[in-house]
Amino acid sequence: MHGSHATGSPYAPHTEEDRTAMLEAVGADTVEELFDIPADVRFDGRFEIDARTERETRRLVRSMLGRNDDLTELLGRGHYGYYVPSVVDHLADRSEFLTSYTQYQPEISQGFLQALFEYQSLLVELTGLEVANCSMYDAATALGEAATLADRVRDTSGHRVLVPDLLREERRSTLENYVAGTDLAVEAYPMDDGNVDLEGLEAVLDEDVVMCYAENPTVRGTIEENLTAVGEFADDTDALFVLGSDPVALSLLERPADVGADVVVGDASVLGLPTSYGMGLGLFATRKDYLRQVPGRLVGASEDATDRRAFTLTLQTREQHIRRERATSNICTNQAWVALRTAMHAAALGPTGLVDLANRGVTRAAALAERVDDLVGAKAPVHDRHHIREFVARVDQPARAVADDLERRGFAVHVVGDHEIQVCVAGVPDERLDRFVDVLAEVAR
Amino acid sequence: MTGDRTADGDPPLSRYDQARYIENGEYEPLLSEKDLTRVEIGGGSDGGSGDGSNGSENDGDGGSPLPDDLTRDSLELPELSEPELARHYTRLSQMIYGIDSGPYPLGSCTMKYNPRFTEDVAALPSAAVHPDRSEESVQGTLELLYRLQDYLARIGGMDAVTLQPPAGAAGEFVGIRVAAAYHEHNGEGHRDEVIVPESAHGTNFATAALGGYDVVSLPSDDAGRVDLEALEAALSENTAALMLTNPNTLGLFERDITEIAEMVHDVGGLLYYDGANLNALLGRARPGDMGFDVMHYNVHKTFATPHGGGGPGAGPVGVVEELAPFLPAPRVREREERSNAGEGLYERFEPEHTIGKVHGFDGNWLVLIKAFAYIARLGDEGLADASASAVLNANYLAEGIEYDVPYGPFHHEFVASAGEQDAADVAKRMLDHGVHPPTTKWPEIVPEALMTEPTEVESKATLDRLAAAFNAVAGEDSETLETAPERTTARRIDQTSAARNPRLSWQALEDDS
Numbered sequence: 040m041h042g043s044h045a046t047g048s049p050y051a052p053h054t055e056e057d058r059t060a061m062l063e064a065v066g067a068d069t070v071e072e073l074f075d076i077p078a079d080v081r082f083d084g085r086f087e088i089d090a091r092t093e094r095e096t097r098r099l100v101r102s103m104l105g106r107n108d109d110l111t112e113l114l115g116r117g118h119y120g121y122y123v124p125s126v127v128d129h130l131a132d133r134s135e136f137l138t139s140y141t142q143y144q145p146e147i148s149q150g151f152l153q154a155l156f157e158y159q160s161l162l163v164e165l166t167g168l169e170v171a172n173c174s175m176y177d178a179a180t181a182l183g184e185a186a187t188l189a190d191r192v193r194d195t196s197g198h199r200v201l202v203p204d205l206l207r208e209e210r211r212s213t214l215e216n217y218v219a220g221t222d223l224a225v226e227a228y229p230m231d232d233g234n235v236d237l238e239g240l241e242a243v244l245d246e247d248v249v250m251c252y253a254e255n256p257t258v259r260g261t262i263e264e265n266l267t268a269v270g271e272f273a274d275d276t277d278a279l280f281v282l283g284s285d286p287v288a289l290s291l292l293e294r295p296a297d298v299g300a301d302v303v304v305g306d307a308s309v310l311g312l313p314t315s316y317g318m319g320l321g322l323f324a325t326r327k328d329y330l331r332q333v334p335g336r337l338v339g340a341s342e343d344a345t346d347r348r349a350f351t352l353t354l355q356t357r358e359q360h361i362r363r364e365r366a367t368s369n370i371c372t373n374q375a376w377v378a379l380r381t382a383m384h385a386a387a388l389g390p391t392g393l394v395d396l397a398n399r400g401v402t403r404a405a406a407l408a409e410r411v412d413d414l415v416g417a418k419a420p421v422h423d424r425h426h427i428r429e430f431v432a433r434v435d436q437p438a439r440a441v442a443d444d445l446e447r448r449g450f451a452v453h454v455v456g457d458h459e460i461q462v463c464v465a466g467v468p469d470e471r472l473d474r475f476v477d478v479l480a481e482v483a484r
Numbered sequence: 485m486t487g488d489r490t491a492d493g494d495p496p497l498s499r500y501d502q503a504r505y506i507e508n509g510e511y512e513p514l515l516s517e518k519d520l521t522r523v524e525i526g527g528g529s530d531g532g533s534g535d536g537s538n539g540s541e542n543d544g545d546g547g548s549p550l551p552d553d554l555t556r557d558s559l560e561l562p563e564l565s566e567p568e569l570a571r572h573y574t575r576l577s578q579m580i581y582g583i584d585s586g587p588y589p590l591g592s593c594t595m596k597y598n599p600r601f602t603e604d605v606a607a608l609p610s611a612a613v614h615p616d617r618s619e620e621s622v623q624g625t626l627e628l629l630y631r632l633q634d635y636l637a638r639i640g641g642m643d644a645v646t647l648q649p650p651a652g653a654a655g656e657f658v659g660i661r662v663a664a665a666y667h668e669h670n671g672e673g674h675r676d677e678v679i680v681p682e683s684a685h686g687t688n689f690a691t692a693a694l695g696g697y698d699v700v701s702l703p704s705d706d707a708g709r710v711d712l713e714a715l716e717a718a719l720s721e722n723t724a725a726l727m728l729t730n731p732n733t734l735g736l737f738e739r740d741i742t743e744i745a746e747m748v749h750d751v752g753g754l755l756y757y758d759g760a761n762l763n764a765l766l767g768r769a770r771p772g773d774m775g776f777d778v779m780h781y782n783v784h785k786t787f788a789t790p791h792g793g794g795g796p797g798a799g800p801v802g803v804v805e806e807l808a809p810f811l812p813a814p815r816v817r818e819r820e821e822r823s824n825a826g827e828g829l830y831e832r833f834e835p836e837h838t839i840g841k842v843h844g845f846d847g848n849w850l851v852l853i854k855a856f857a858y859i860a861r862l863g864d865e866g867l868a869d870a871s872a873s874a875v876l877n878a879n880y881l882a883e884g885i886e887y888d889v890p891y892g893p894f895h896h897e898f899v900a901s902a903g904e905q906d907a908a909d910v911a912k913r914m915l916d917h918g919v920h921p922p923t924t925k926w927p928e929i930v931p932e933a934l935m936t937e938p939t940e941v942e943s944k945a946t947l948d949r950l951a952a953a954f955n956a957v958a959g960e961d962s963e964t965l966e967t968a969p970e971r972t973t974a975r976r977i978d979q980t981s982a983a984r985n986p987r988l989s990w991q992a993l994e995d996d997s
Contacts, residue, residue: 047869048862050597050941053876057944061880070872073879075737075893076765080774084767086638090863093601100857103631104610106624106827114614117844126566130573132603134790138582140595141794143923146972147915149511150576151793157515160989164561170988174795176650179844187694212840216661220696262554291525291548294556306844316625317615317845318650318796330986336794340993341982344967344975347511353982359653360926363689364699371687372651372784376792383573386515389563390523394548401549425550442618451617 049093110451111471112314115429115463116258117178117207117306120314121287121396122466127311127383136379141336141372145351146343152350155375156338158382165289166303167296168324172335174307174373175321178283179210181304182252183217184323184334184368188302189250189279190221191332191367197247198222201240201278205230205258223249233261233422233431237268244276254283254305255292259461260404260429261422262292270299285309286322286385287465288427291397301326310388311380314466320377331357334368336375400428403464403472408432410476411462416483421459429463431455434483444482450475511973512575516990521563526552579973580793581920587946589881591897591923591935592685592733594763594785599861602788602854611853615845619831623823625849626830630816632856633800639859639867640759640779641772642802646811648847652760653687655780655799656727658812660695661839662778662803663725663754665810669837672752675724679753681710683734683927685760688727697724704929708734708891710744723753729761730774733927733935735878735894745775754778754807759799762786763939764875764896767868771802778803783855798851809836814846871896873940877947881938884951886958890930897937899930900954907932909965910957916971917953 053061058070067073091099112120131137135150142148142155155173162171175181186200200218202211204227215225228251229239235253244251251273255263263269266282273280282300284292287309295303308320325333331354339353359366385393404426411419411432419432434441438454445452453461464472525548548555564572582588588595605611613622633645649655660678667675678692681702692699700718705711709732719726726748730738738744748755757771757779763786771779783789784797791797803811814832823829862870874896882889887900900922902910911921911934922936934954938947957965969975987993 048866048873048940050599051869051873052941052943053873058876061876061944065876065879065883067879070876073875073893073895074768075739075895076769077739077742079742080769082641082768082770082773084864084868086635086767086864086867088635088638088859088863088867090866091860093599093861096857096861097601097605099860100605100628100853101608101610103627104605104608104624104853106627107610107613108621109610110617110621112614112617114616116616118615120612120614124566126570128607130570130577133574133577134584135577135580135582136573137603137790137792138584138598139580139793140582140588140590140593140791143590144581144911144915144921145977146912146969146974147581147920148579148793149973150579153512153514153579154573154576155793156989160514160516160991161561163989163991164559169992176654176796176848177844179841180650180654207844209841209844213842213844216657216840216842217694219661219664220694262550264554290559291550291555293554297556313612314614315611316613316622316849317843318848318850319844337986337988339982340987341978343977347974349974349977351977351979351982353979353986353988356983358686359690360686363686364693366686366690366693369653369657369687369690369694370651371653371685372782372791372795372797374650374796375794376790377796379793383569386562386564386572387566387569390521390559390561391563393561394523394525394559398548405549425554446618446621451614451621453616 110446110449111467111475112451113462113467113475114451114453115465116453116461118314118317119309120466121309123311123313123384124387126387127380130383131376131380136376142352145349149350152338154379154382156340156350158378159338161382161385162322162324165286166324167294168303169327170330170333171324172333172337174375174378175323175335175370176374177319177321178304178306179213181321181323182210182283183214185281185302185304186214186218186223186250187221188329188332188334190223192329193249193279194277195246197249198224199248200225201228201243201248201251203230203235203253204228205233207258233257233259233424234263235265235269237265240269241272244272246276248276248278250279250281252281252283256288256427259422259431260426261424262427266293266298274299286381287393287397287400290393307381308377310384312377320374320381332367333357335370335373397427400465401425404428404430407462407464407472411479414480414483417479428465429461431459431461434458434460436483441482445478448478450478512572514990515562515572518568519563520560522558522560524558525555526557586919587938587942587950588920589922589936589938589950590920591899591937592760594937594939595791596939597941598788598790599858602857605857606850606853623830626816627828628853628856630818630830632852633816635859636781636800637802639766640781640802641770642779643805644808644811645800645802646815647800647852648812648843649780649799649801650843650848651795651797652780652782652799653691654842655801656687656691656758657694658801658842659756659778659780660691660725662807662810664695665837665839666807667724675722677722678724679718679726681728681732683732683929684727684729685733685758688758692727708736708929709738710740712740712743715744715747719747719751719753721751723751725754725756727756727758729758731761731764731895734891734899734929735897736891737895741774760785761896764871766871767864768871772804778807784851787855788858789851789854796848796851798848798855810839811835812840812842813838870940877938877940877942881936881947881951884947885954887934887954897935899927900934900936901930902932902934905932905965907934909968910934912976913957913960913965913968914953915969917956919950919953
């Protein structure tokens with residue numbers, strides 16, 4: 040009925056008759072009269088953006104995005120393209136999930152609140168920590184929030200935040216922005232063959248350290264072997280031990296609570312989202328002791344007036360809309376719908392499927408590394424460690440040239456050094472890996 | 485229509501009475517109450533690095549190729565069939581009210597209908613790319629980002645835009661960090677105060693504090709606008725920025741904006757525009773023309789992206805030329821040369837004095853696609869019409885309700901006062917009328933505030949029904965209000981016990997029992 044508007048918003052429903060009646064009710068002759076804007080800042084409305092029909096708009100976006108090359112992505116380093124079951128798309132796209140907002144009125148939001156409560160519960164099981172919030176933006180921002188939490192809860196003052204030398208530069212940069220308004224300073228500790236260099240870490244730890252961050256797996260795909268020692272070192276100086284991981288790795292690797300982690304951060308969108316140019320879901324879990332300092336939203340169980348179990352946002356006095364400048368974080372809009380998708384994907388896999396998925400990340404990465412190692416001009420893995428999902432390979436040719444050649448033949452890999460590429464098996468079908476080995480054999484030679 | 489029955493004071497059945505799922509008096513059980521399964525992990529002996537032959541694949545026993553000391557002992561989670569999964573989430577969805585369920589006049593949140601074709605374009609397989617791909621292989625993504633930067637710059641009257649912030653508050657943080665970097669660069673690092681009006685969004689205060697600033701709160705004048713005398717008193721050589729939204733959260737246009745901008749600039753401060761209320765201005769005024777130096781756009785509000793139960797959104801930031809060198813990296817620009825087919829070529833670049841990153845990658849890409857598609861669909865006339873309808877709707881609804889509505893004239897939202905009634909109770913009672921209530925108790929300038937934003941998508945008939953819901957509640961006594969709602973999925977929920985005895989996971993529920 041209104042979709043045929045030649046001009047005007049196709050989603051604004053008024054007929055001329057309605058408009059006339061409404062204007063009469065408010066005592067105005069025209070809509071323009073209602074805009075109380077002084078002449079000197081009035082704008083003439085000309086952005087010079089042409090309107091299009093829905094069909095034309097779809098074609099425009101499709102043709103633009105069609106310029107993206109269709110590559111097999113052997114890419115990871117914090118963003119993974121696991122296959123997402125169709126049922127997740129269809130259920131998450133139900134319009135009640137999609138078109139609701141933050142659950143300020145819990146009595147009509149029980150379904151979403153329960154789904155978020157289940158998401159929090161998933162993270163509690165995965166991390167062994169008692170408290171998880173129901174989302175931050177991504178791994179990097181969650182790391183930033185962990186640092187400001189450490190600054191608030193640590194008994195004694197201090198100003199150093201330690202991060203691994205091998206860390207995505209983007210994560211470090213985001214962390215530095217988050218702590219820019221505090222007296223905290225970010226420093227790196229050394230890594231040894233992909234993992235934490237324990238001696239090197241111990242040498243830089245002192246009472247001035249408020250937080251020590253490690254990742255498992257590391258950005259190079261290796262599995263840490265001495266996290267308990269890292270936790271003890273941190274504990275000795277009263278620093279918070281913050282561990283970065285993700286729900287797939289957490290399904291298999293050491294439980295953060297068992298290695299002494301105080302906070303777990305990371306990207307949970309490894310489940311529930313296909314590759315989406317880095318769009319993420321920040322996971323944040325911590326000990327009960329720090330509950331009142333947790334950033335972000337929390338869903339809790341309660342009862343309604345008939346004593347039936349019901350869910351609600353809780354402990355909102357930590358949040359910006361109540362506490363303003365004394366809030367634990369400025370976050371408001373978060374990634375709730377992505378959290379829903381993650382919970383759905385985890386539920387679709389179940390514990391058996393999750394552990395299988397993680398195990399396959401270990402066996403398939405190891406198998407691919409072995410095949411790459413057999414090629415002339417390549418050696419893999421560079422680190423003599425256990426890996427999950429991804430590993431670094433050394434190539435005799437310049438890595439940039441190898442990656443460019445691979446790309447011309449349909450494969451995307453990371454360049455992580457002059458003669459180092461990094462490849463990831465997550466979400467890549469076996470037959471594509473076979474083809475990759477064949478192509479690499481030709482370009483690495 | 486169910487709303488008709490409100491005339492005799494008998495609340496109509498809410499749509500939830502049909503939609504909710506209750507079996508034997510219970511709601512949909514938690515997943516953990518269905519079928520928890522414990523998978524034992526380990527048993528992987530000493531599986532050596534590089535050895536792909538040991539361990540099992542897909543055998544379901546959890547046996548791992550890793551040595552025991554690198555793995556957890558077990559994992560305990562629900563194990564459901566796909567049909568069970570489908571029913572679980574379908575039932576949960578039936579216990580949610582969204583904008584597709586009915587009107588959602590939540591002030592300052594701009595809950596408007598979102599066209600569905602934008603979901604389809606965001607789901608295109610060609611949109612699913614890894615952020616570490618080479619520039620050459622993602623020209624489509626870069627072109628879309630470039631064109632969206634350009635659209636937003638025109639709409640805001642700004643010179644440069646970054647698309648990286650993943651939400652409005654994240655955009656505010658970029659704005660504050662950029663302001664800090666700019667002052668620092670100019671040898672003005674001593675500026676340690678950010679001024680925020682009392683009526684501002686809570687995120688403004690929290691963001692300024694996160695940025696390390698002292699927050700100076702600014703009172704409103706009797707007409708609900710910035711008190712110029714108070715502003716004069718608050719401004720000093722220590723002022724880094726004033727954070728303002730226009731129209732403000734009372735729905736009032738700050739008519740003295742040119743003077744305000746001059747006052748802030750005179751002391752060397754920057755003027756920050758909170759884009760939460762931009763929906764009211766499209767095509768009528770631009771923050772850049774009003775003298776704002778830096779702004780964020782809530783593209784999920786002003787343009788379109790379903791709010792998804794609380795996100796994802798996106799909060800691009802626009803700045804005037806002087807601030808462009810400080811924006812987060814990367815931004816996208818067009819290269820001089822063109823492709824063989826004559827198409828533009830795009831590249832990422834790092835501004836000269838960039839503050840660095842505020843997100844691990846480039847922000848919420850899928851949301852940015854939807855924003856682009858929405859703007860491209862509406863064009864100049866559609867965007868202007870959206871604002872016109874939003875403003876007409878707010879004024880029409882304000883006229884139709886019996887609660888006192890102080891101040892005016894209004895743009896896209898207005899704040900009524902519940903007077904003797906408790907605004908939170910009024911909201912609960914409105915649920916019984918099958919509509920989402922307004923934002924309550926805020927801004928605190930208006931006692932028992934009912935902050936209402938109908939947006940442009942509601943028809944006259946729906947606005948009349950909304951007004952009827954307000955007016956039915958307006959005459960009710962406190963006893964009725966305090967026991968509301970009675971027609972919703974859950975009855976009034978005890979917030980106090982939820983906070984006093986926090987149970988935040990199904991594990992905590994088990995511990996409790």
